[in-house]
Structures are given as structure tokens and as C-alpha cells.
Amino acid sequence: TVFAAASLTDALKDVASVWVKQGHPAPRLSFAASSTLARQIEQGAPANLFASADEKWMNYLVDRHLIAADTRRSLLGNDLVLVVPANHPRHVDIRPGFDFASLLGRDGRLAMGDPTHVPAGIYAEQALKKLGVWNAVSPHLARAEDVRAALLLVERGEAPAGIVYGTDAAVSKGVMVAGIFPADTHDPVTYPFAVTKAGDTPEARALLAFLAGPEARAIFVKRGFKVE
Amino acid sequence: MSLSVRLRHRFPDIALDVEFAVPDPGVTVLFGPSGAGKSSIIAAVAGLLRTDAARIEVGGTPLADTGSGLWLPPEKRRVGLVFQDARLFPHMSVETNLRYGLRRAPQGPIRLDTVVDLLGIRALLPRRPRTLSGGERQRVAIGRALLAQPRLLLMDEPLASLDASRKAEIMPYLTQLKTDLRLPVLYVTHAPDEVAQLADWVVLVESGRVVGHGPVSEIAARADLPFAQRDDAGALLLAEIAESDGRRALTRLVAGGASFWVPLLDGPIGTRHRIRIPAREIILATRAPEAISLHNVVPGRVRRIAPEGPRRSVLVEIGLPDGALLSRVTIDAIARLGLGEGAEVLALIKSTSIEVLPG
Amino acid sequence: MSLSVRLRHRFPDIALDVEFAVPDPGVTVLFGPSGAGKSSIIAAVAGLLRTDAARIEVGGTPLADTGSGLWLPPEKRRVGLVFQDARLFPHMSVETNLRYGLRRAPQGPIRLDTVVDLLGIRALLPRRPRTLSGGERQRVAIGRALLAQPRLLLMDEPLASLDASRKAEIMPYLTQLKTDLRLPVLYVTHAPDEVAQLADWVVLVESGRVVGHGPVSEIAARADLPFAQRDDAGALLLAEIAESDGRRALTRLVAGGASFWVPLLDGPIGTRHRIRIPAREIILATRAPEAISLHNVVPGRVRRIAPEGPRRSVLVEIGLPDGALLSRVTIDAIARLGLGEGAEVLALIKSTSIEVLPG
Amino acid sequence: MLSPEEWEAVRLTLEVAARAVGFGLPLAIVTAWLLARTRFPGRPVLNALVHLPLVLPPVVTGWLLLILFGVRGPIGTLLFDWFGIRLVFTTAGASLACAVMTFPVMVRAIRLSLEGLDPGLEQAARSLGAGRLDRLFTVTLPLASPGILVGAVVAYATCLGEFGAVITFAANIPGETQTLPLAIYAALQVPGGEAKAAQLSLVSFTLAVIGLLLSELLGRRLNRRLGR
Amino acid sequence: MLSPEEWEAVRLTLEVAARAVGFGLPLAIVTAWLLARTRFPGRPVLNALVHLPLVLPPVVTGWLLLILFGVRGPIGTLLFDWFGIRLVFTTAGASLACAVMTFPVMVRAIRLSLEGLDPGLEQAARSLGAGRLDRLFTVTLPLASPGILVGAVVAYATCLGEFGAVITFAANIPGETQTLPLAIYAALQVPGGEAKAAQLSLVSFTLAVIGLLLSELLGRRLNRRLGR
Ligand SMILES: Nc1ncnc2c1ncn2[C@@H]1O[C@H](COP(=O)(O)OP(=O)(O)OP(=O)(O)O)[C@@H](O)[C@H]1O
Ligand SMILES: Nc1ncnc2c1ncn2[C@@H]1O[C@H](COP(=O)(O)OP(=O)(O)OP(=O)(O)O)[C@@H](O)[C@H]1O
Ligand SMILES: [Mg+2]
Numbered sequence A: 001t002v003f004a005a006a007s008l009t010d011a012l013k014d015v016a017s018v019w020v021k022q023g024h025p026a027p028r029l030s031f032a033a034s035s036t037l038a039r040q041i042e043q044g045a046p047a048n049l050f051a052s053a054d055e056k057w058m059n060y061l062v063d064r065h066l067i068a069a070d071t072r073r074s075l076l077g078n079d080l081v082l083v084v085p086a087n088h089p090r091h092v093d094i095r096p097g098f099d100f101a102s103l104l105g106r107d108g109r110l111a112m113g114d115p116t117h118v119p120a121g122i123y124a125e126q127a128l129k130k131l132g133v134w135n136a137v138s139p140h141l142a143r144a145e146d147v148r149a150a151l152l153l154v155e156r157g158e159a160p161a162g163i164v165y166g167t168d169a170a171v172s173k174g175v176m177v178a179g180i181f182p183a184d185t186h187d188p189v190t191y192p193f194a195v196t197k198a199g200d201t202p203e204a205r206a207l208l209a210f211l212a213g214p215e216a217r218a219i220f221v222k223r224g225f226k227v228e
Numbered sequence B, C: 001m002s003l004s005v006r007l008r009h010r011f012p013d014i015a016l017d018v019e020f021a022v023p024d025p026g027v028t029v030l031f032g033p034s035g036a037g038k039s040s041i042i043a044a045v046a047g048l049l050r051t052d053a054a055r056i057e058v059g060g061t062p063l064a065d066t067g068s069g070l071w072l073p074p075e076k077r078r079v080g081l082v083f084q085d086a087r088l089f090p091h092m093s094v095e096t097n098l099r100y101g102l103r104r105a106p107q108g109p110i111r112l113d114t115v116v117d118l119l120g121i122r123a124l125l126p127r128r129p130r131t132l133s134g135g136e137r138q139r140v141a142i143g144r145a146l147l148a149q150p151r152l153l154l155m156d157e158p159l160a161s162l163d164a165s166r167k168a169e170i171m172p173y174l175t176q177l178k179t180d181l182r183l184p185v186l187y188v189t190h191a192p193d194e195v196a197q198l199a200d201w202v203v204l205v206e207s208g209r210v211v212g213h214g215p216v217s218e219i220a221a222r223a224d225l226p227f228a229q230r231d232d233a234g235a236l237l238l239a240e241i242a243e244s245d246g247r248r249a250l251t252r253l254v255a256g257g258a259s260f261w262v263p264l265l266d267g268p269i270g271t272r273h274r275i276r277i278p279a280r281e282i283i284l285a286t287r288a289p290e291a292i293s294l295h296n297v298v299p300g301r302v303r304r305i306a307p308e309g310p311r312r313s314v315l316v317e318i319g320l321p322d323g324a325l326l327s328r329v330t331i332d333a334i335a336r337l338g339l340g341e342g343a344e345v346l347a348l349i350k351s352t353s354i355e356v357l358p359g
Numbered sequence D, E: 001m002l003s004p005e006e007w008e009a010v011r012l013t014l015e016v017a018a019r020a021v022g023f024g025l026p027l028a029i030v031t032a033w034l035l036a037r038t039r040f041p042g043r044p045v046l047n048a049l050v051h052l053p054l055v056l057p058p059v060v061t062g063w064l065l066l067i068l069f070g071v072r073g074p075i076g077t078l079l080f081d082w083f084g085i086r087l088v089f090t091t092a093g094a095s096l097a098c099a100v101m102t103f104p105v106m107v108r109a110i111r112l113s114l115e116g117l118d119p120g121l122e123q124a125a126r127s128l129g130a131g132r133l134d135r136l137f138t139v140t141l142p143l144a145s146p147g148i149l150v151g152a153v154v155a156y157a158t159c160l161g162e163f164g165a166v167i168t169f170a171a172n173i174p175g176e177t178q179t180l181p182l183a184i185y186a187a188l189q190v191p192g193g194e195a196k197a198a199q200l201s202l203v204s205f206t207l208a209v210i211g212l213l214l215s216e217l218l219g220r221r222l223n224r225r226l227g228r
């Protein structure tokens, strides 16, 4: 059984079907928020593989000795991008001190994941701080439950701009990418994968290896992820 | 203020097909066995039971006419309705219940204080219905209906749960409503005393049909109708005070063209009353007796001797100059006195046997 | 199977303080004005109203005794209860309602078919209570209570919504229950005819207290109790058939040490009946009249002339060898006949004036 | 014990609940009455619509609300153009989301009460001259008041816990839309946030208990008034 | 139209709903009866506990369930040791989560019906010799049946939409615990999954409508039986 962050749903399903085609038994996939998955594993969930959307929930499990530490690897990465509604296309040059006020208008809000817990929000906060606009922007945030919700707010035109992952922005027809946050403005966006201690079977390790392999990589790239 | 009702309705087990018209304002009593359809008639006149066909008029105003598609909703009919069960509003005090209809009615002649005193419910005003006894509840329901200042009063066994003395207080008030306010009343009861005291018109209902229908004095003196088959049958006559003798404490009434002495009545000469003389309390004689506590020896002529009624007796209809009396005597008595149709006869009546009711 | 009841309870507006004991099985009638506390007594005996103090015994078995902390729950008391409102289970057919108590009771003598036919509800068996008329509902409720095979029957105005002929059918059955099954019955009614026909014992209740209490014949002939103040007061006597004359269609009853001719009765000599003679139907005379349709001229002695009752008349208690009659006559008649206490007098009674009731 | 921001969340939760109940209840009464007492062609549709928020995951409800009441949504546009009302990202919006979520249960409770009434009492009111509305306010609703109370209590309790629709529709803006459940959720998403979450849950529970006790008292009085 | 996996989710949803209603309803009846008809010292506590799932965000409820019923939780351990029953991450667990979430509303509806009954009918039953339980089954419950039906319908509808507690407690495992709402959530997590989500929502809605229609028919019969 694979416990994976919800944002990996489609990609992992594709990979799994290829894996099955190669004659392996179908893995069971359970998608939910990383926090939920981590707690479930803590409570003895029958997971073999854990794919987290951020490092801290992986660390949480590692700290509790629930992860086969040697198997942990950050297989995937992502871009952090600034999006605007597709019907108000514009380009933003993301550099220190850029003018968010004009981007948001008088009472517009910047949609992004809640920086207290949503990984994309945390990265975005880092980036905005680095760029020196955090103090100006933070009163004008629309903190969403997750990246998808943030994206939805921009798509529906509720927020004139939002910060989401490149993978999300690429698929959505309702938004366009106004700019990509330079990689040095935030910690790298990574998706750590690992085999759990309780579910440490050869089969699990083989699947993890497959996920790191070229066929899987091709699928991830097609879905817009960055791979190592 | 006439009342005319024509209804047709099919229940799964019984069909209702009723027609009657009452020319004058007054109390029309619906009388009949349990399940005859009396409450259904009341509900239809109130507008609560939508019958298959209906034509209902009060004082010339149609309330319903399925022919022309007219069906006034109950709240537009201004009929005061006393249900067989009291149906008080449980969330209101007795007083609020009483005022419910009053507040919604146009200014009218029926006053809260009058009704409260009449029904003896002043002490109950702040109480909640659930704490009332059965009779108390019913009295409040009567008051509530009266205070809605109705133009037609429908009452379904309103006094069934009341004791005789309370009934005796309420009935004259109902009579007064009828005379003073010309308020027509449609009244369901099983109690003969209520019929005698209140009814102007009687509609006999049986299994959904009208089996007899007319002024109460006519229906009451008809030996062939179910109403007279009752053990306590009796004639009803409209009477007037002719003279009063204070010393002997007697009053002479004239009714049906004859004189009747009754215990002293208040009121001037000419005051109208109704008298009821139970059939079994009339003694027949062919010669006037002497030294007897009896005041009334009324001459008449045998009009009809009805076939044996209950308890091996016969009902004798005695024609007066302008009306009739009913007497129930044994077959043996008929033989002993040699009575036959057309025979002259004396009706002996105790003055206290004559029930004097308000006119 | 005696019944003894002692209750104390405080309602906000009225205090109940009642005590009575009935030595024999039979029908004890609670009689009194609306709001007197009759239904509350019934509820307490049934166990539904938990009074402040209570001691209730049926046939020696205590049902409640607050002194010793005994309070049998209603479902353990095996008392059949007919409520003032029918309280049928709306989700069951009439038949299921009837069988509800039957199924839960030990095998007993009261049969479904008997009760159904007696109450005339066979056609209603498959129906739902909401489609029944008021009287039909009440009849089903009576049947349901009877079929629970109670050892005590509590009935709160059970016949109030029924017509006279249906009542006439049900009452003898209740009498029969009492004699055949020795079933004590506590019965609330406002109807004098029900008292006359059913009561063995009368408890007069007024504002929460017992104001009079004794065998019905005693209470009925007492000119000073509220029960005799009624317009239709009358004496009640226990009678036995002494002879029957088929040709004249008359039967002679012996009651109170005197003879009374009544219309022919079925039944052999010695059959027990009760007779009721309304006070106002007794004519007093000092000389026997002739040529009159009257069969009964009963000699007696004036025992008491009660102060003026209703309608300017007096109530005369006439002592018989073993009992008493009540006669209501005018003050004038007393004067004319020169009657006083101790005077010899003749009571003239039409044979049809004598109500013959089952014993 | 609680940080000022958390006190603010408490206040806001109560405000949102009050508004949701205040606006939702009258509408729920009308809807319940329509469903219980009338037969019109669209009745089954209305019935189904009323239950919709129960049937769909809260996030989807929030998403539908966004589509309808967002600045580009049909109703949202009207509201904004005519009244200058904006719901998304505002306390009013959070209340709306909350009201919508509790609507089905409010309606059911009230309808249950309405359908349980003795028709005889309304007939009595009619015979006394009370028209439709008159009857409704003087007889029907007072008699159904226990159901209305239950509707209100359940709505209040739900608002204390409603999360998905609110965050999706109104986002998580401290002081504007961050109610207790949102704060609790946020706390749970952080490793080690359980203590905070538990503490806030306790606050929420306390609020609920106070509301429940009040409603029990009121309910007992209502039932006593109705003679039960 | 639907993929086999989605059909499986439909089947599973119905199974979960059926189990949740089947097990929850009797318990809800008992609880409602206790709250409506008895006065015992712990009554307010029970009342508050019953409302807990309403008051807490679903995720928290799921988390509490996880802690209580998880393999390491106090109740979970007992169940496993004594009966070999494991609830977490199973269909049974999803049903439990769902039952718990709908419990407050079931109880309230039934209680409302119980409190609205005419005490005179139960008195009549007593006078006819029916003891406590006898009365309960032959008079009280049949008369309260409209409330029980409403409880069942609302519970069914809620199960169609319940997401937070189920995913947290039972995880999101296709064929095991992935009910429709979870599938909808999963679809929403994927960029461009809105169409899928809408389609699944429609399925969910259809199931709801069928349930509602049946319940309306049944409800009308019940009410007619009760003479309303
Ligand atoms: N729960 C209560 N709270 C306050 N008063 C009450 C309550 N129950 C009864 N009463 C009062 O007690 C008195 C007796 O009531 P009860 O029902 O026993 O009268 P009743 O003799 O049966 O009258 P009726 O012939 O009208 O039925 C009444 O005045 C009534 O108002
Ligand atoms: N909804 C109904 N469905 C079927 N039958 C009904 C319905 N309502 C009344 N009936 C039947 O119609 C007949 C007349 O009922 P109604 O209530 O008018 O009688 P009633 O004359 O008032 O009798 P009571 O004196 O017993 O009150 C009864 O036999 C009753 O069973
Ligand atoms: Mg009737």
C-alpha cells in the first residue's frame, strides 16, 4: 500500500498502471493530506510506502522511527509560480521589492496555501520574505487549505493573483503563469519518498526503485514535476 | 337569516346525502345515532370537510356552491365552531385562547366579560389548557367560538361533558343569542333536554341521510318518527303567560289553545315560553277526578293511537284546539277507559310535570 | 371485592382530599360539577396521577399506600381505564387497538366477539381511529378497556357522546359485568339516567371533597343533598316481581314494602329490578280518584317537606313501610290538601311513570 | 491561555454562527413549511436541493458556492452590482457557507415538527378567522417551536465545527474568516500541533456545551408550554 | 461513463451508508430515548458527547477516532484482542466514522419526535398493562417513526457526503474505504480534475435523490398511518 500526498494522485496512478503492466500486483494507493497520512502511519496504518508533499511530515515519522531511513529520497521537485487569471493576462518580473500592491489592486488578495501549514504556502512565505515584500503582502493574503484551493480562487477571479506550484498552473486553463519564483528565493520544493519500517518488504523497495527509474520519471516530467 | 344546506359526500364506508333548509334564525338540532354523519355535516358547513358536492347558504349568502365552484375557506366563513373535542391552543393561556377569535373578528355584540361569567371560567383565565378538566376545557372552547362574533354558530355536542346545573346556565344564554342577535345555530346533541330547550328545528339524521325534518313542536309530537320512539318522548308547545296567581304560586299558560297551570313564573302577561310535557306524565281520564294535587285537567280528542311503543305501552296523540299532546299509557288503560280514535278525553297533568323552558 | 380510596393532592388552584370506601362490588358513581376532581380521582386510582398522599385498595389488595411507600405502576394495576377522550392508538387498526390489552392480560372471561357486537363496532374493525366519529371512537375505547380483563374498571364519562339507544344497549352489559364477574366499577358521569341505571353507590364530589356518599337509594331519596336538588330528582327502590297479568299487560312489583303496577315485564316471579320514580311524576291525593288511567295509588306518610326547591315547589319525602318516595308538588297543592309532616297521603303514580331498570 | 488571535477566532466563530443561524433559520422555516404543507410541481427538486450540502463533500459545496456567489458567479455579480456586497473572503461569506451547510438539518428538524402537528388546532384557528399567515405565526410556528429550536441548536453546533465549505469559499483570513475549526485544522497540519488543536477543540466544546445547556432549558420550557 | 473503480466507490458508499445507518440508528434511538425520557446524573454529559462530532471539525473527529479505535488505541486494542476486529483502514471503520458523524443529527431528530408525542397515548398503553419496553416498541417508537425515518435519511445523505472523518480514520483506499466523497476529493486534488469531481458529485446527488424519493413515499405513508 502506498500512502501518498493528494497532489501526486494522477502521476502515481499512471506510474502504478505501468508497474502493473510489467506483471506486478497492483499496489493500493491512498491519497490524503500529508499530515493525515503521517498520523495514520503513526497509528499503525498498513502503509508500505509514504510519499509526502513536504519534508517535515517525513521528518516527523523518521523521528518516531517509523521509516526505513535508508530508503528516504526526495524523488520529485516543483516550481513555485505566480499565477493570474487567464482573462487578465500579465507578466510580472519577480525581483526583490516588486510592486505587489499594484498587482493586487485596492482590495485584492493574494491566494496561496496557508503559510502556517500548507507546504506551498510555507515556500511562498520564504520567497516573499526573501523578496522583501512579505510585510506588505501578508495582510492581503487569502490563505487556502491547499494549493488546489488557492488555484481555484485565482481561476474564479476572486483573487487577482496567487502562488501555486508549476504543475498545477500548467494544467489549469483558467490561469496563466505571470512569473516563476527564482529557485534561490525559497527552499527547494521536494517530495520525499520512503519505505515504512512496518511495511518494509522487498516488493515495497522494488516499487520505490521503480518510482525512481526512467519510466516513472518520464511520467512525472510529463505531469510537470521536476525530477532530480 | 335562513340556513340552507345540501351536501353529498362519499366516505369509504358510508355516503352522506343531506338536504335541509331552515327558514328562520334559530337553533337547528342535528339528532341521530353515533356515526350518522352529524359531525361531518358540521365540518362541511364550517368548510373543513370539502365534500364532493355542496350548496350552503346562510342568510342568503352562499358559503359554498360546488356547482359554481364557490368554496369559501373556513377563515372567511365567520362561523363559530365548537368541536366535539375542545381543541384549545396548548401554547396560550385560557384568556389568550378566548381572545383569539375576538381579536380577529369585526366589532361585535358578544363581550368577553359576559361570556367568562356565564361559563364560570374567570378563575381559569391565566391557566394553561393542559391543566383544565374536561368540562372546563369544553367551556373555554364554547367561549372562544362565541367571542369570534360568528354569523352562524356550529356546535358539536358542546355540553356533553357538563353537569346539569352548568348546562342550565348556558342554555338560556344560547337561546338569548338566537333571539337577540338573530344568530342561527346548528347544534349536535344526543341529549333530549337540550333538544327540548334549544331546538326550533330538528333534523333527524341516520346513516348519512335526513329521515325527518321540521319545527321541533311538529317533530316532537309525531308518534311515528324515531324522535318520539324514545322512552322520554313528549310534546312541545309554544306558550304565553295568561295570568299569575301569587297567592297560590301558580301561573296559567296558554298553549295550543288550552290552559296549563304551572308553578309561579316571573314575567308579565304575554311573556313567551315553551313547555314540554313528557308523554308518560300525562294521565288520561274520562271523568274529572276530585281531591287531587293536580291542577290541570285538559280536554282533548284522541287523534291517533300509535302501535305499541317500548315497554308494552301505546302512544296517544291528543289533539288540542291548536296543537297536540302525547301521552304514553298502557294497553290496559286504553281498554279500561274504552278509548279509540276520535274519543273525547281528559289529560291530567301535574303542574310540576310541565317543563317550562325559555321561549 | 371492596374498593377503598383515600387521596390527598394539591393542585395550584384546588386541593383534592377524598375518602370513600365501597363494601361490595358494584358501580360507584362519582358525581359532581365540572372541575370537582372526578377525573383526578380516576387518574390516581389508575396510577397515572401520583398524588401527594394515597391509599387505594381493591378487594383487599393495596394498589397504593404512600404511608408504606407502595405505588404500583399503572401497568401492574390491571385496572381498565376509559378516558374522557378516547386515546386510541392512531397507528393501529380498531381491531389491533381492541386486542392491545387483551393480548397482555391473563386469560379472562370477556370475549372479543361479545364486546364487538355489544358495542356495534364490527364494521369498524379494519378502520383507523382517525376515520371514526366521536361516538365510534369512544365505543372502541370502552371495548379496549373491557378486553384488558381488568379487576377494576374506571370509566370517565364513557357514554357522554353516545345516543340514548346505544347507551341503552351498553348499560345492561355493564350491570351484567358487575353481577357476573363481580367487577367493581368506578364511574364518572353527569347523566342522571346513568346514575339511576348503573349506580349502586354514589360519591358526591364538590371542589375536591366528598360531600355525600352512600348507597344510591339512600342518596337519591335524601331531599337535602345536591343530588335531589335537581329538577329530575326521584327516588330509587329495589324491587322484585310479585305477579304478572298477561291479559292486562301489567306486572306488579314489590318495593319498599308497597306494590307498584308497571307495564308487563318478562321474567319469573322474584326477578330483581330497580325502579325509579321521578319526583315530579308523583301526584299526591288525600282521597282515591276514580275513572282514571292510573294503576298505582300507594298509601304513605309525609316524612319531610323540604324547603322550596326549584320552580316554587316543595319536595315531599313520603315514607313507605320500607323505603321512601320523593314527590315534587307546588306550595299551593300542599295548602289545598292540608299536608303536614306525619300526614297520611296517597301517592298517585302512572304505571308508565315508573322507570324499570335491570337489578 | 489563548492568544489574542485565538480569542479573535472565538469571537468570529460566534459571530459567524449567529449570523448563519439568524439568516438561515427564517429561510429554513419557509422552506420547511413549503415542503411540509404544499404540493407544487418543483417540490421534489427543492427537496433535493435542500439536501445537497449534506450529500456533497463540504469542499465541493464550498466550490459550488464560489462558482455561484463569487465575483464572476451569477448571484455574486448581482449582489455586487446592486448592493455592493462581496461575500468571498468576508465574514458574511463564512456565515453563508456555514448557513448553507447546516440548512438541510435545520429544514428537516422544522419540517419534522410541522408534520407532527395536530391538524385539528390549525382547523380551530381557521374557524376562528385566522388566515394563512396569521395561522402560521400564531399557531403553527409556536407549536413547532421545539423543532425550530432544535434546528437552531444543531445549526449553531455545526457552525462551531464547519470547516470544508468555509475555507474553500471564504479562505482562512485571521480576523475575517478564520473561525475556530479553521484554526484547529491549521494546528493539526503542523507536526506537534496536536496540543494546540486539542486546546482549541476544548474551547469549541465549551462553547457548544454552553449553547446546549441554554437550549435544553429553553426546550424544556417550550415543551412545558405545549403541555408535553 | 464511470470507471470500474468509480463503480466500486459507488457500491462502497452505499455499503458504508447502509452499515452506518444500520448500526447507528438503534444506538441513536436508545440515546434519544435516554435524553428525552430519563433524568440521570450523567445526562448533560451524554448530551454534550452526542453533539461532539458536530462541534468539532470532521478531521478532528477522525483523529479522535484514530486515537481511540486505532490498533494502538484503548478501544481498538480491546476490540482486536477480544474479537479480532480491526476498524482502522477498513470498510467497517469507514462506516464507524460515518455513523459517528451523523449520530448527533439522528439523535436530535428522534428525540424531537419522542418529545412531541402525546403522553396520553403512553398512559393508555400503561393502563392496558404494557410495561416499559413493551410500550416503547408498540407505542412510542411507532409513533416516533417519522423522526426515526428522518434520522435515517439524514444519516444516509450525510454518509454520501462525509469526508473528513472517514479519510482521517479509515484512509482513502480504493475498494476498501474510498467512498464517493473521497473519490471526489481525490479528483479535486488533481489539476484539471474538476470535471471528474462534478461527474462524481452528480452520481452522489442521484443516489441522494433516489433515497429522498423513497423516504418521502415512506414518510407520507407513516404520517398517514399516524392520522396526520
Ligand atoms: N395539572 C393540573 N394543574 C393544575 N390544576 C389542575 C391540574 N389538573 C387538574 N387541575 C384542576 O383540578 C380540578 C379537578 O380536575 P378534574 O379533571 O379532576 O375535574 P373533573 O371533576 O373531572 O371535571 P370535568 O367534569 O370537567 O371533567 C380542576 O379545577 C382542574 O382545573
Ligand atoms: N375520514 C373518514 N374516512 C372514512 N370514514 C369516515 C371518515 N370520517 C368519518 N367517517 C365515517 O362517517 C360516518 C359519520 O361520521 P361523523 O363523525 O359525521 O358521525 P357523527 O354523526 O358525528 O357520530 P358521533 O355522534 O359518534 O360523533 C362515521 O361512520 C364515520 O366512521
Ligand atoms: Mg360526531
Ligand SMILES: [Mg+2]
Pocket: B133, B134, B135, C038, C039, C040, C084, C156
Ligand atoms: Mg373530568
